[in-house]
Amino acid sequence: MKQKVLDAIPFLVLMVILAIGIEFIYQPRTEESIIFFPINETITYESVSTLLTLVPEKKDNVYEVKWKTSSKLDTPAYLRQDVGFLFINGRLKGKMNEWEQDTDQIVQEESIKGKESSLLQALSFHYSEIHENDDKYTSAQKMSEDKLYVIDSNFSPLNSFREPDTDAEREWKTILDRVSSQQLDFLWEKGIESLGIPIEEYTAIPLTELPSMEETPLEGFDNEEWERLIGNLWEGLYKNYYLGIKKEDGTIADSLDSTIPLVLVKKDKKEVLVLLIEKNGSPSLLRQRIAPV
Structure with missing residues (x-):
């Protein structure tokens, strides 16, 4: 009788482990996280x-x-x-x-x-x-x-x-546009130079301009390619900008008071960079590869 009980222990442990594993696999999501999946064309x-x-x-x-x-x-x-x-x-x-x-x-x-x-x-x-x-x-x-x-x-x-x-x-519009753009252009150009980005190989788009391009993709992209680029971009922005700017040394900097992110789409359609300039002027890059559809 004692031997049967001992023999049953591994089986019981296995069943517990399997139960825990099944519970973990099917556990509902408990925190927010944007994950790009193929676009559903039937839902709007x-x-x-x-x-x-x-x-x-x-x-x-x-x-x-x-x-x-x-x-x-x-x-x-x-x-x-x-x-x-x-x-x-x-x-x-x-x-x-x-x-x-x-x-x-x-x-x-x-x-x-x-x-x-x-x-x-x-x-x-x-x-x-x-x-x-x-x-x-x-x-x-x-x-x-x-x-x-x-x-x-x-x-x-x-x-x-x-x-x-x-x-x-x-007149006020001209003044405010100029003040904002001059500061941004200066910091973006300084960041591009500091990080050694060959800017001539990229198309630069301030993040704030992306909504106006939603129905008119960047030249060279069809709608499906552009939608996937936008979805993957926001997935990265949420994880690496909204939640804080993740730096190469593993530290995270608060994104508040950083500049508008500058999206850099490589002209060969193989890569997207996002230039992030922190409050103190320090530049960081978010890099994403563009996989073929």
């Missing part, structure tokens, strides 16, 4: 939106801008996730992220405060992971963006606009 977003709205009145000499993102899929998905970045005068000043399982809709809202005239640029990546069955995973993705010029001057009332309507607004 009914709506996506990124919206910046200036609160009309200042409080304690500070103005407030409401930042809202929303998206709705035409069917519930296994996982819905929206990631958003807010840049002010070319610097990252806000991040938003929300994920939910078994839902079709996500809405997020935050506010940010300021004291001077500024150019605000916000963009969002709306992501869905779809499980058609236990063996087939697909995804749906969409980007949205908004831009707002906030004019906070001693010589005029608090004001905001997206496109200028008056001579004064056109």
Whole structure:
């Protein structure tokens, strides 16, 4: 009897291990993570939106801008996730992220405060992971963006606009665009030189311009190739930018106050680089290979 009990122990241990293994394999996801899967052509977003709205009145000499993102899929998905970045005068000043399982809709809202005239640029990546069955995973993705010029001057009332309507607004747009672009161009060029990037081999695209290119892929890319590039890019941005800039020495730097990432697509369609400039001016690179479709 005693020998039978001893003989049964390995079997029982094996069964426990198998049970634990099965539980681990099928355990529902417990933390958010964007993973690119082939695009599901039968599922679409009914709506996506990124919206910046200036609160009309200042409080304690500070103005407030409401930042809202929303998206709705035409069917519930296994996982819905929206990631958003807010840049002010070319610097990252806000991040938003929300994920939910078994839902079709996500809405997020935050506010940010300021004291001077500024150019605000916000963009969002709306992501869905779809499980058609236990063996087939697909995804749906969409980007949205908004831009707002906030004019906070001693010589005029608090004001905001997206496109200028008056001579004064056109002048402010020129000034704010120039201030932002001059700083970004200087830091990007310095980073490119420091890292020895042969820039003539790449097409440079500021991250904030990607939403406008969603329906018009970069020359040389078809829609399927471009969608996959965008999906893989955001997967990398979430892991290596939203969660912090991962450096070569293994440390992680806070991405807040870093510049707008510069996306560099190699002209031979074999590689994508993302140039990240930290708050202190230190450059880092996110590198992704582009595999043939």
